[in-house]
Amino acid sequence: MSSSSSFARMPWFLAGVRGIFSGPALILMSAMIGFCGFAYEAGVSMWHAVFMAGAVWALPGQFVLIGAILAGTSLPTAALAVTLSSMRLMPMVAALIPEIRTRDTPTWILLAVSHFVAVTSWVFTMQRLDQVPREGRVAFFAGFGLTLSLVNITIVALAYGVIRHMPAMIGGALFFLTPIYFLTSIWASARHREVYFALVVGLVLGPVFHFVDEELGLLYAGLIGGTIAFALERMVSAYQRSGKDPSAGPAG
Numbered sequence: 001m002s003s004s005s006s007f008a009r010m011p012w013f014l015a016g017v018r019g020i021f022s023g024p025a026l027i028l029m030s031a032m033i034g035f036c037g038f039a040y041e042a043g044v045s046m047w048h049a050v051f052m053a054g055a056v057w058a059l060p061g062q063f064v065l066i067g068a069i070l071a072g073t074s075l076p077t078a079a080l081a082v083t084l085s086s087m088r089l090m091p092m093v094a095a096l097i098p099e100i101r102t103r104d105t106p107t108w109i110l111l112a113v114s115h116f117v118a119v120t121s122w123v124f125t126m127q128r129l130d131q132v133p134r135e136g137r138v139a140f141f142a143g144f145g146l147t148l149s150l151v152n153i154t155i156v157a158l159a160y161g162v163i164r165h166m167p168a169m170i171g172g173a174l175f176f177l178t179p180i181y182f183l184t185s186i187w188a189s190a191r192h193r194e195v196y197f198a199l200v201v202g203l204v205l206g207p208v209f210h211f212v213d214e215e216l217g218l219l220y221a222g223l224i225g226g227t228i229a230f231a232l233e234r235m236v237s238a239y240q241r242s243g244k245d246p247s248a249g250p251a252g
Helices: 003-021 023-041 046-055 059-070 075-100 107-114 119-126 134-159 168-189 193-212 217-244
Strands: none
Touching: 003 023, 003 134, 023 046, 023 059, 023 119, 023 134, 046 059, 046 134, 059 075, 075 107, 075 119, 075 134, 107 134, 119 134, 168 193, 193 217
C-alpha cells in the first residue's frame, strides 16, 4: 500500500475516530462502567479487567469470561465458553468484509480489523457505508473500532478505582443500557425480514427457556428461535412467490 494512498485514506480514518462521540459509542462506554462494577464484585483485578476489555472484544464475551471465573471452571472450559459467545459475531464479519474491502486490501489488514467487529461497531459502520467511498471504508471502520476499543480500555482503567464508591443501582442501570441499545440498533439496521423474525421470537423464547434451564436456556432459545425465524422467512417468501410470480399459476 503506497504512502499516497494511505494519506488519501487518512480523512476517512479520522471520520471513524469522530464516531466516538456518537450515541452508540457513548452507550457502550457507559455500559463499560457496569462491566467494571461486575469485575470488581467478582474479585477480578484491575489489570485483568483492562486486559479483558482489549482482548475479549464484545461486552457479552467479557461477562461470560467473568462468569466462568466465578464458577471455578477450567481454562479450556472458559475459553470454549467465550468462543461460543463470540461465534455470533461471525455472520457480522462475513457481512461486513465484502462491503469494505477492495481488490488491493491486504488480507492481514482485514484480519486485524475483524478483531473490532462487534454489535456497536458493526451497526455504526453498516449504517454509514453508503456515505463512504469503497477505498475509504476499511480506514473508516478501523478508525472507529480502534478508537472505541482504546477508549473503553481507558474507561475500565479509570473507573475501576472509583467503582466501589458508585451506588450499585447506577452501575446496574448503565449496564442495562447495552441490551436495550443492541435490540433497538439491530432492529433499525436490519436489511432482511428474518432479522425481525429472529428478534421477536428470541424475545419471546428467551425468558421461557431461562425458567426451563437457567444454564442452557439461552442456547436453546437461540437454536430453536433461529430455526423458527428461518422457517417463517421461507414460508413468507414462498407465499409471496406464489402470489406475485406469473409462472406459479393461479393460487388454490
